[in-house]
Amino acid sequence: MIGQKLPVTIQLAVMSMFFALIIGVPIGILAAVKQNTWIDYLSNIVALSGLSIPNFWLGIMLILLVSVHLGWLPASGYESIFVDPVRSIQTMIMPSFVLGNALAATLMRHTRSAMLSVMKSDYIRTARAKGLSSWQVVLSHSFRNALLPIITLSALLFGELLAGAVLTEQIFTIPGFGKLIVDAVxxxxxxxxxxxxxxxxxxxxxxxxxxxVVTVLLNPRMRAAI
Incomplete structure (x- = not known):
């Protein structure tokens, strides 16, 4: 039974993490670069909304809008990616977005905090003094050094996703770990x-x-210590 449900949960977790990363990390970087501006305030409001909106409510609203009114995606159900990849992705987009939206809020706040901490460092001032463009400083120097706590947090969040999203899987009728453990209880x-x-x-x-392992590979000082 676990062998049948595990691929479903892994697919849901991977797609949810994809949404979380492409939403949370860029917004966190932008909020740090534009600190104390309307972009920063708007980003914090978006993050607060992502943390506050219940997943089951957002899932129902998406079904009502995207499936019932617009007819773009199936409202529920699941198709194995090995049987019909296109149909499988279509059925997973909405539940993945629901889960990824909440994780994106957490990633955004941590990315912003890590970026602000790094951007106050001496080597960032040196990079600016060398004449590098603002985005070169942000992406090549600031973000690379702020990446380590983001990786650690992403791993923990992905581990939570592997535990199964009970409410989300129930709403979208996805036969993953969450539904399995509820039925077993x-x-x-x-x-x-x-x-x-x-x-x-x-x-x-x-x-x-x-x-x-990834932290050691990305951090030259840790590799030198080993």
Whole structure:
């Protein structure tokens, strides 16, 4: 049973993390560069909205707008990516966006904080004094050094996604880990609950290990220490 549900949860987690990264990180960088401007204030309002809006409400609103009124995407259901890749992505876009929206708010706030901390460093002033353009300083120097805490946070968030999004999977009728563990609890199937918890714990461990490895690869000082 876990073997059948795990690919569904992994696909949902990967697509959700994709939405979270492409939304949260660029907005966080922009908010840090435009600190104390209307762009910064607007970005913080967007992040606060992402943290405050319940996933089940956003999911229902998306179904009502995108599926019922516009007819762009299927309202619910799931198709394996190995059977019909296009249909599979279509069924996963809305639940992935719902989950990614909440994670994007967290990533945006941490990216902004990390960028502001790095941009006050001496080597950033030196880079500006050398005549580099603003975006070269931001992307090549500031963002690269602010990337380490973002990677660590992303790994933890991805580990949470592997645990299954119970409400989101129930709303969109996705047969992943969240729905599996809810059904197992209601039927008192303790073996399934233990198996899901074990797989989730292993996922957390592997994601933390991956984050540590990537941190060492990206940080020359840590490589020198090793």
């Amino acid at each position: 209601f039927t008192r199937d303790y073996a399934v609950v233990q198996g899901v918890v074990l797989c989730t714990a292993i996922g957390f461990i592997l994601m933390n290990l991956l984050a540590d």
